[in-house]
Structures are given as structure tokens and as C-alpha cells.
Amino acid sequence: MYKLKYSYKFNSIFHFIKTKPTRKIHLNYFPTSHYHHQCVGIKKQLRNFNHSRHFVNTIKCPISLSRYNCYNRLQSTIVHQQLKQLEQLNYGNDDPIPSGEKENKIEEVIHQQLSDHVDDPFQKREKENKIDEVIHQQLSDHVDDPFQKGEKENKIDEVIHQQLLDHVDDPIQKGEKENKIEEAIHQQLLDHVDDPIPKGEKENKIDEAIHQQLLDHVDDPIPKGEEKGGKSLIDVENKTGEEVWIHYKSLSNKFKDKLQIKDFNKVLGVFLRNLPTDPVFHDRMLTILDEVNYRMKPDESTYNTMMSMSLQRKNLEEMKYYFDIMQDQKIKPNTITYNIMITAIVRIGKATQAFALYDDMRKKGIERNQKTFTMLIQACVKTRDVKQAKSLYNDMLKEGIIPDVIIYNTLINVTARNATNLKELEPAFNYVEEMKQKGITPITSTYSILVKSLIEMGKRTEALQIFNQMEKDGCKPDALILEGIGLTGLKSLIKMRDTYNITPSNEDYNTFINQAIRESKFNDAAEILRIMLQNGYQPDVSTYSIIINAHIKNNDISKAMQLYNAMKIDNIKSDSYIFSALIIGYVMKKDIDQAFNLIDEMLNSHVELNNRTINRIIDTASEHQDITIIQKVFDRLLRMTNPDKVAFERVLWRVAQTGQLTMVENYLILMEKYNHKIDFDTFKSIITGSCKGIHLSEGLYWYQKMIDLKLRPNHLLLSTLLRCHAEPKYSNKMFVLWNDFHYFGILPDDEDIMFVLLICREISSWQMENRILRQLKDLGYNTDTYKTALDAIDLQKINEEDNNNNNNNTKKDESIQKIQGLKLNTGAIELWIKQRKKSINAYKKREIEIRNAKENLQKWANKVGIRNEAKLDTSAKKRVNQWLPYSEMVKLRKKKEEEEEAEAAAASATATAQANINLNINTNN
DNA sequence: GTAGGGTTAG
Numbered sequence: 029m030y031k032l033k034y035s036y037k038f039n040s041i042f043h044f045i046k047t048k049p050t051r052k053i054h055l056n057y058f059p060t061s062h063y064h065h066q067c068v069g070i071k072k073q074l075r076n077f078n079h080s081r082h083f084v085n086t087i088k089c090p091i092s093l094s095r096y097n098c099y100n101r102l103q104s105t106i107v108h109q110q111l112k113q114l115e116q117l118n119y120g121n122d123d124p125i126p127s128g129e130k131e132n133k134i135e136e137v138i139h140q141q142l143s144d145h146v147d148d149p150f151q152k153r154e155k156e157n158k159i160d161e162v163i164h165q166q167l168s169d170h171v172d173d174p175f176q177k178g179e180k181e182n183k184i185d186e187v188i189h190q191q192l193l194d195h196v197d198d199p200i201q202k203g204e205k206e207n208k209i210e211e212a213i214h215q216q217l218l219d220h221v222d223d224p225i226p227k228g229e230k231e232n233k234i235d236e237a238i239h240q241q242l243l244d245h246v247d248d249p250i251p252k253g254e255e256k257g258g259k260s261l262i263d264v265e266n267k268t269g270e271e272v273w274i275h276y277k278s279l280s281n282k283f284k285d286k287l288q289i290k291d292f293n294k295v296l297g298v299f300l301r302n303l304p305t306d307p308v309f310h311d312r313m314l315t316i317l318d319e320v321n322y323r324m325k326p327d328e329s330t331y332n333t334m335m336s337m338s339l340q341r342k343n344l345e346e347m348k349y350y351f352d353i354m355q356d357q358k359i360k361p362n363t364i365t366y367n368i369m370i371t372a373i374v375r376i377g378k379a380t381q382a383f384a385l386y387d388d389m390r391k392k393g394i395e396r397n398q399k400t401f402t403m404l405i406q407a408c409v410k411t412r413d414v415k416q417a418k419s420l421y422n423d424m425l426k427e428g429i430i431p432d433v434i435i436y437n438t439l440i441n442v443t444a445r446n447a448t449n450l451k452e453l454e455p456a457f458n459y460v461e462e463m464k465q466k467g468i469t470p471i472t473s474t475y476s477i478l479v480k481s482l483i484e485m486g487k488r489t490e491a492l493q494i495f496n497q498m499e500k501d502g503c504k505p506d507a508l509i510l511e512g513i514g515l516t517g518l519k520s521l522i523k524m525r526d527t528y529n530i531t532p533s534n535e536d537y538n539t540f541i542n543q544a545i546r547e548s549k550f551n552d553a554a555e556i557l558r559i560m561l562q563n564g565y566q567p568d569v570s571t572y573s574i575i576i577n578a579h580i581k582n583n584d585i586s587k588a589m590q591l592y593n594a595m596k597i598d599n600i601k602s603d604s605y606i607f608s609a610l611i612i613g614y615v616m617k618k619d620i621d622q623a624f625n626l627i628d629e630m631l632n633s634h635v636e637l638n639n640r641t642i643n644r645i646i647d648t649a650s651e652h653q654d655i656t657i658i659q660k661v662f663d664r665l666l667r668m669t670n671p672d673k674v675a676f677e678r679v680l681w682r683v684a685q686t687g688q689l690t691m692v693e694n695y696l697i698l699m700e701k702y703n704h705k706i707d708f709d710t711f712k713s714i715i716t717g718s719c720k721g722i723h724l725s726e727g728l729y730w731y732q733k734m735i736d737l738k739l740r741p742n743h744l745l746l747s748t749l750l751r752c753h754a755e756p757k758y759s760n761k762m763f764v765l766w767n768d769f770h771y772f773g774i775l776p777d778d779e780d781i782m783f784v785l786l787i788c789r790e791i792s793s794w795q796m797e798n799r800i801l802r803q804l805k806d807l808g809y810n811t812d813t814y815k816t817a818l819d820a821i822d823l824q825k826i827n828e829e830d831n832n833n834n835n836n837n838t839k840k841d842e843s844i845q846k847i848q849g850l851k852l853n854t855g856a857i858e859l860w861i862k863q864r865k866k867s868i869n870a871y872k873k874r875e876i877e878i879r880n881a882k883e884n885l886q887k888w889a890n891k892v893g894i895r896n897e898a899k900l901d902t903s904a905k906k907r908v909n910q911w912l913p914y915s916e917m918v919k920l921r922k923k924k925e926e927e928e929e930a931e932a933a934a935a936s937a938t939a940t941a942q943a944n945i946n947l948n949i950n951t952n953n
Numbered sequence: 954g955t956a957g958g959g960t961t962a963g
Binding site: 370 | 960
């Protein structure tokens with residue numbers, strides 16, 4: 029099977045298929061989901077071109093985008109590919125058809141094909157939905173009767189609700205200054221946004237003006253002289269993103285032909301800057317990239333801008349896609365390209381990958397600059413490696429790069445974050461001295477970092493010294509450093525305004541409001557908002573977001589929605605955080621319909637329903653006792669998005685808590701249908717879910733299933749299972765699990781060992797206890813420690829029982845105490861759990877012992893385990909037989925890989941010989 | 954004003 033990479037042009041794929049008529053093809057065309065529909069389109073195209081006998085598969089999309097996005101994207105991308113393809117296939121190079129006619133024909137064909145394509149995903153979707161419906165009906169048939177438990181939950185709900193109401197109402201009844209959020213802040217924000225009509229009118233006028241300009245522009249013939257004059261043909265200066273978009277759309281094809289790559293890049297740059305205020309610019313940027321790809325070759329700036337877009341959208345997969353595709357197109361990444369990649373990777377905390385990119389840069393001779401090193405030093409925050417930061421700083425100096433204030437701040441930050449005492453913080457102060465000597469003035473955040481670190485150490489006096497130092501250095505405080513020294517909310521605002529004579533920024537105001545709300549000083553928050561509005565500052569997304577979130581936390585969705593609607597009038601676009609908060613609010617209230625209305629609105633305004641939000645929604649729905657809630661929610665999510673594997677697994681985790689095997693199975697079927705691989709993590713979710721719901725036999729059922737599928741458990745899973753079975757009545761099952769530690773070569777930790785040994789004591793199985801101690805000895809453990817721990821606990825237990833018996837006839841309340849004590853201490857396990865902290869500390873110094881045990885265990889798993897087979901119980905024996913020794917497995921895997929490589933090499937050779945096209949062929953796997 | 958960095962948050 030061939031796997032075609034996404035970077036190949038549609039034509040190349042066609043050629044390839046023509047030359048390899050009998051091959052199965054795995055069409056791995058584009059990794060993002062709007063391209064998923066292109067795959068659908070291409071499949072259809074292939075069928076149109078009589079290649080139906082070729083089996084073309086699409087891959088699953090790693091990114092979930094709404095179908096709305098797909099719909100929009102479909103038009104621009106497919107048109108260009110089809111144009112190219114039609115030009116070559118239908119008309120060749122000699123062009124027998126007069127140009128006007130040709131264009132019309134192409135347009136006709138495209139139009140036809142486009143409408144085919146547009147319909148296709150939806151038709152397919154409909155069919156799928158029907159299947160879903162059936163499955164979901166089946167699933168909901170299996171719902172556990174939730175009402176018994178539900179009643180209890182409702183009561184808890186009631187109590188909480190009452191508490192919240194109390195919390196909100198109390199101040200008013202008492203007439204205290206601290207108020208609920210309601211009237212005060214809320215009303216101000218609402219008042220602020222009255223009168224939407226004048227704004228609308230104003231906008232209409234702007235629209236008209238732009239429209240007129242455009243008409244003028246289009247009518248104007250393009251002056252020929254300007255073409256090569258280097259003067260830009262498209263004017264983006266002093267224009268809003270919206271204006272540029274309208275301008276761009278109005279340009280004729282002929283005019284666009286005259287545009288150079290620089291012009292397109294400029295437009296992309298404008299759109300990028302507009303992305304934070306309106307996510308619709310994401311689609312617009314993709315459209316521009318399509319046009320560039322159609323008309324010419326993008327350059328590194330084009331892709332850098334696209335990657336910067338991905339950086340903003342926090343979409344690393346998308347970014348990697350651009351990074352790969354630009355190299356496929358033989359466009360060389362530059363410093364900026366790498367800086368963007370490194371920034372993104374450091375932000376997700378993968379320091380080693382970031383350093384690998386740095387090495388890559390050095391190998392390729394790509395210059396590093398200040399920004400590169402800032403991010404690399406920043407990566408050391410995550411690895412807690414101050415030395416590495418220092419050495420990177422030295423590397424930087426060696427390369428002749430002059431440090432600036434941000435580099436110093438980062439260095440100081442790395443040092444401060446890892447300092448636990450004044451001595452460790454000293455290098456940070458040295459950096460401050462060094463920068464001052466080099467004539468670089470520290471800024472507020474420089475002091476801020478130090479103050480924060482000192483406060484965390486409990487060094488308040490020193491923190492205040494730094495704050496005073498800042499004032500002496502002529503540096504003005506901001507909301508953050510004031511918070512550092514303990515000033516927040518309204519107090520902080522007044523201090524800033526009256527003592528320091530500083531006009532707070534919009535961010536300062538937002539911080540103050542946030543602080544006040546956090547401290548439940550709602551009247552203060554309202555006052556801050558009043559001052560803010562009075563001073564002519566407009567509330568922005570953050571202001572709204574802070575207050576909406578406060579409402580949601582107070583369980584007041586209607587107030588939150590009022591503000592949401594107010595934002596619309598205020599013409600501020602809600603971001604994914606706001607939507608997410610509101611949707612969660614509705615799910616908490618079990619109002620699924622409203623939640624999904626909001627999701628619809630969210631998608632319509634081009635805010636992506638990201639996996640983070642999807643998973644939050646699922647988690648919130650999970651918390652309801654009523655299992656149908658999460659089923660309903662997930663069902664509807666499936667209809668409109670493409671939830672990731674983790675989302676499925678979260679649902680499985682919750683569903684498994686009901687202990688219903690068929691329900692779990694149905695979700696597994698569903699998961700498979702959505703092309704998600706069912707692997708260890710999937711079973712981990714199911715098994716831990718079963719354990720949480722105390723459905724132990726179901727948990728073991730899935731565990732067995734997992735092993736049947738030749739999936740290997742890890743320590744955490746085995747340990748979890750072992751712990752749930754740590755009761756005398758489950759002792760047999762527990763010993764099977766204990767054996768599995770050895771079969772799978774997983775080293776039990778001290779807690780695991782104690783759990784098993786304690787159960788042996790509880791059921792008085794000396795034989796088993798001895799066996800386990802022998803095994804441990806084989807592994808190189810010092811078994812005396814465990815024996816001592818066991819004996820200590822046993823003694824206590826006996827003592828307590830004795831006491832209890834002796835005191836039986838004394839004072840009544842004392843005996844009640846004893847009975848309660850006994851209840852808590854039934855079983856040695858509980859007793860040990862209470863004390864285990866001590867014992868774990870006692871074992872801490874045994875690192876070498878544990879390392880040796882690991883090695884021994886591996887040997888044991890490979891050889892001894894099988895030799896000792898006779899001693900094992902039957903189900904364990906079966907398991908051992910299923911599992912080859914590790915080294916055998918490695919050998920087999922290597923052999924398989926080699927075979928596949930050989931096959932691929934042969935296939936590749938023939939492919940290149942037959943088709944003289946630039947196609948890379950990868951083996952599957 | 955073609956693209957990239959630190960301190961804070963929902």
C-alpha cells in the first residue's frame with residue numbers, strides 16, 4: 029500500500045495512479061480537517077476519471093474544525109486545484125479553444141464539480157448521522173437506572189444551590205458593602221452598551237464609502253507603467269482588515285495576475301494582525317494562501333506568516349504542517365521560521381525538541397538572534413535547569429549577540445523560579461547589576477519577577493526593598509507588582525492613581541477588576557469599572573470575560589448571557605474562553621439545547637470548537653449522575669465536530685463507571701468507526717472508570733480483553749487494579765494481578781508490595797506471603813524492611829483489638845469511640861495507608877536496590893517467569909503463553925520492519941522508473 | 954505596516 033503525502037499536487041497523484049493501476053493507495057492528502065473534505069473531493073474525482081477500481085482511502089483528521097469551516101474552505105481550495113488539473117488534462121498545452129470560450133467552459137465544469145463537492149460531505153454526513161442515531165439509541169437503551177443515585181445527587185445539588193444563594197443574598201440582607209455581582213458591575217456594563225443604532229449607521233456609511241472606492245478602483249484601468257515600477261499594486265496602508273478583505277475580493281483575476289508575492293504577503297500580514305479581533309481572518313488567510321499557491325510559489329515570508337497564524341491559534345499541528353510543506357516545496361526556512369517553531373514548542377513545554385531545533389539551525393547555518401535565545405533560555409524554566417540557561421547565555425555572547433532587557437528578564441526569571449532561598453536568588457541580582465553596567469535599564473517586570481520570588485520565599489522585607497529600589501531607579505509600578513507587594517483591587521487602583529500619579533492602562537483596570545472579583549469584593553469591582561469608564565476606557569474582551577466568568581462561577585448563567593448579548597451590541601467578538609465559559613455554564617445546568625445553540629453561534633462566528641473546550645464540555649457533562657446527559661452531549665458533539673481520541677476516552681471512562689459492558693462496547697464500536705485507534709490508553713480509561721464505579725469484575729473483564737489484544741499494561745494501571753482488589757474476598761484476583769507485574773516486567777513499588785503482603789496476612793496465607801517474599805528476594809530487594817513494616821502493623825492491630833476487648837465494660841462513650849476507631853481500622857491496609865508516609869520515606873535511599881531490581885525483573889520476565897510456570901495459577905499461565913519474551917518480540921518486530929522496508933524499496937524503484945514524476949513513496953507504518 | 958521573544962489571567 030502506498031501512502032501519498034499531503035504535499036503532492038493533485039496532478040502528481042493522478043499521474044501516479046495512472047502509472048500504478050493495480051496498487052492500493054492510501055491518500056494521506058492533508059493533515060487538517062478542512063483538507064479532509066478535499067480528500068473526499070479527490071476520491072470523487074478519481075471515480076469520475078474512471079479509476080474506480082483503485083481503492084483510495086482518506087486518513088482521519090487530527091484537527092477538529094466545524095463543517096462550517098470546511099464548507100467555506102472547500103470553495104477556495106478546490107477551485108484552484110481543479111483549475112490546474114483541468115487546464116492540463118482537458119486542454120493540454122496547445123490550447124485549441126479560444127480563450128474566452130475556454131474560460132467559460134472551465135468555469136462551467138468547476139461550477140458543476142463544486143456543487144457536487146459541496147453537497148457530498150453533507151450527504152455523507154446525513155447517512156452517518158442515521159447510523160449514529162441507531163447506535164445511540166442502542167446505547168441509551170442500556171442506561172443504568174440513575175434515579176436512585178440521582179436523588180441523592182439532587183439533594184447535594186440543592187444544598188450547594190442554597191449555599192450559593194445564601195452567598196449571593198446574604199450581603200443584601202445584612203446590608204453590607206460587599207454586594208453580589210448583579211446590579212453594580214453588571215448594570216454598568218449593560219448601560220455602557222446602549223444605543224447600538226448610531227454605531228451601526230456609522231458602519232454602514234463606512235461600508236458605502238469603501239464600496240464606492242472599490243467601484244472606482246475596479247473601473248480604473250491599471251496603469252501599465254506601474255507593473256514593473258516596484259510600487260505595490262495593492263494598497264494596505266491605513267486600512268482595516270475588513271477594508272483590505274473587501275478590496276481584495278473586488279480585484280479582478282487579471283489584476284490579481286499582476287500582483288507579486290510581496291503584495292500577497294502584505295495582505296496576509298494585515299489579516300494576521302486582525303486575527304485576534306476576528307477569527308474569520310483565519311479563513312481569509314487560507315484563501316490568500318490558496319491563491320498564492322495557484323498563481324505562483326509562496327516564499328518563506330508567506331509560510332512564516334501562516335506559521336505565525338498557527339502560533340496565535342495555538343495550533344502546533346497546523347504549524348508543523350506549514351513547516352513541512354514549505355520544505356517539501358524547497359523553500360528554505362529562515363531564522364524567523366525557526367524562531368516561531370521554537371516559540372511554539374517551548375510554550376507546550378517540550379524543551380528537548382526546542383534544543384533539537386536549535387541544533388538543526390546550527391547545522392544548517394541559520395543565524396540565531398536575540399529572540400531565538402530568549403525562547404531557548406525560557407525553555408530552561410520548564411526543565412528547571414539554571415545551568416543550561418547560563419550556558420546558552422554564554423553561547424549567545426560567543427555568537428556576538430548583544431543581550432537586551434528581555435533576555436535579561438528571561439535569565440532572571442529562570443533563576444528566580446528555581447531559587448528556594450536568597451543564596452540561589454543571588455545570580456538574579458547579579459544579572460540586574462550586569463545589565464545596569466551595560467546601560468540596559470531594568471523595567472517594571474524585572475523588579476516584578478524578583479518581588480514575586482522573594483514573597484514566595486517569605487522574604488517580605490527584601491521584597492519591599494526591591495520595590496523601593498524600583499522607585500529609586502525611576503521605574504513606575506503597575507498592577508502586577510502592586511499585587512506582588514500585597515495591594516489589590518480598588519485599594520491598588522487608588523494607590524496607583526493618587527500616590528504614584530499614574531494613569532492605569534486598560535490591562536491594569538482589568539487586573540484590578542479581576543482581583544476584586546477574586547476576593548468577592550463586588551462593589552469594589554463595580555467602582556473600578558465605573559472609574560474605568562469615567563476615564564474614557566472601553567471595556568474589552570478581557571473585561572467582559574472576567575465578569576462573565578465570575579457570573580458562571582456564581583451559577584448565574586442569565587447574567588452571563590446578558591453580558592454576552594451586550595458584547596454583540598458593543599461589537600466586541602467573543603473569544604473561545606467566553607464561549608467555553610457560557611457553554612460549560614449551560615451544561616452544568618443540564619440545559620444541553622442552549623449549550624448547543626451557543627456552540628452553533630460560536631462556529632458561525634468562526635471561533636473554533638477546540639479540543640480543550642470539547643473535553644471540558646465532556647468533563648462537565650460527566651459530573652452529572654444522569655448518564656444520559658453525557659450521552660446526549662457526546663452524541664451532539666459527534667454530529668458537528670470531530671472529537672479527538674481523548675474525548676472518546678473520557679466518555680468511555682464515564683460510561684464504564686456504570687459497569688455496563690454493552691454500553692462500553694458500543695462506544696468502542698463508535699470510536700473505531702471514527703478511525704480512532706483503540707489502544708492501551710483507551711483500555712486504561714475503561715478500566716479506571718470501572719474501578720471508580722466499583723465495578724471490579726467489569727474492570728477485570730476489560731483488563732483481560734486488553735491483554736487478549738496483546739496490549740501491555742503499565743505500572744499505574746496494574747497498581748490501580750491491585751489497590752481496588754486489596755480486600756480479603758478478592759485475594760485470588762489480587763494474586764493474579766501481582767503475577768502480572770512480573771509477566772509484564774513491571775516493577776512493583778513499595779505500596780504495591782505492602783498491599784499484597786498485607787492481604788496475605790489478613791487471609792493468613794503464609795504460603796503466599798513466603799512466595800512473594802522469595803520473589804522479592806530474587807529481585808534483590810531487602811525483604812526485612814517489609815517484614816518489619818508488616819509486623820509493626822500487626823502488632824498495632826492486635827493491641828487495638830485487645831484494648832477494645834478490655835475496655836468493653838467500661839464507660840459507654842469511650843466504647844463508642846473505640847468502636848468508631850475499630851471501624852476506621854478494619855483491615856491492615858487502612859492502617860498501613862495511614863502510616864505509609866513514614867515507611868516510604870524510610871525506603872527512599874534504596875535507589876541502587878531498585879535499579880538492580882529492575883534489571884532482575886527484566887530477566888525474570890524473560891526467563892525465570894516461564895521456568896517457574898508450574899507455580900502459577902491457570903489464568904496467569906495462559907497469559908504467560910500469550911506473551912513472548914521481550915527480546916523475541918524485538919527480534920520479530922525488527923524482522924517485520926526489514927521486510928517492509930525491502931518491499932518498499934523495490935516498489936519505490938519501480939515507481940520512479942515507471943513514472944518520471946516527483947513523488948515520494950513511503951512504506952506504510 | 955510581510956513574519957518571531959519575557960513577567961499574568963479566564
